Amino acid sequence: MNWITNFLFSSVGKKLIMSLTGLFLCLFLVVHMAGNLVLLDPNGARAFNEYAYFMTTFPPIKVASIFTMLGIAFHIIDGIVLSLQNQKSRPTKYAASKAGKSSSWASRNMGLLGVIIFFFIIIHLKSFWFEMKFGSVPYVEYDGNKVKDLHTIVMAAFKSPLYVLFYLISLAAISFHLWHGFQSAFRSLGFVHNKYTPIIKILGYIIAIGVPFGFALQPIAAYLIANGII
């Protein structure tokens, strides 16, 4: 069984974990973004609260959320280990470097982008997930069903333009992270093919722009609604 640890702790094995967890988290982002678009529903409050109730009580979703948390944890731990090792591989930096000529900014700053996203996730979870689970969220009743009124919490949070700005900056970091990460994951998995790699690249760019764009609509819409602009 020694081979399993040898394999997973090798440089290729660590990148394998990074790519598999990363691609799984991409899938999570797509689902999370698409589902939360109910916030834009004209019948906003009810649709959103019923959706939130479903997402927090439906058993398969609860299992998936555990896997998502584990995925995030492994992605972070593995990312830290890789970053530290990679820094050790070059203890003395170059006095002059034109790295920008040969590689994209996002590809060179995946760690930095990851740190920004990490702090975003902490604040995001504290504001909504933690509140929903452990906070004192008021209840509303729809057709005799009592559900937590998360919509009010969301509206209260995004009333502040600073909070909206914080979300938009974090989404930009996610966009850059996905711009490089999605197609890089396939390379780490050894998947490069004349026919499919161009499709993967385009799909990666669509996800890197589409997912943060879809997410960005939500705090912006909430801000406009909460401040009575629309």
Place this chain on the structure above:
Amino acid sequence: MKLTLNIWRQASTNASGSMQAYKLDGVDEDMSFLEMMDMLNEQIIRDGGEPVEFDHDCREGICGMCSLYINGQPHGPSNLTTTCQLHMRSFQDGDTIDIEPWRASAFPVVKDLVVDRSAFDRIIQAGGYISVNTGNAVDANAVPVEKKTADEAFDAAACIGCGACVAACKNASAALFVSAKVSHLALLPQGDAERKSRVLKMLDQMDEEGFGSCTNTGACEAECPKGISITNIARMNREYMSASIFGEK
């Protein structure tokens, strides 16, 4: 041409180094970069100083011995060119040129601009060869190899092992070098016999030498003087995973 050269000077592996500025006048634009370095050293020797150490051998772009991180790029600003084939016409009169050694913990500085690249030799020694008996040299066309595969193997075999990929990589990863060697042998029938054990041994040695991991930035491919493609890295990853999971060891 009149130049200002900022050059990394370091007396020995354990000494601390620093960038030092030199003025050099009368450089001809038809000189190669290394001839310019020779000219600088003659000037330093005349002034009673210690000449700048740098690696070179064939000076025709095929041996992989020259290095130098010139103005923020391995082998300088020209594409698909080794330092020895870089000419001073690529620079302007009055330019300031930064010259540094490859920087990687696996490539310790020996002196000034010379680094110890024997980590690459140890990776090759770990498995970058064919040890099965292939008999006498057979007729050129006796072993059928598709043209496309032969071309891919040849393109990978063009790697001269200079280490520019390590120098260019933000992680000082040797993935491009190792993958070129793994690919060129794995693609051909003679190398196919040991493809599983080879990739395991070479990669384990690569990790042991302290090279970083591959982030797929593509910097190595862009800076490689022989244009080795990062497609080889994906092939190496595939080979390593398959050998780890399906191999007998």
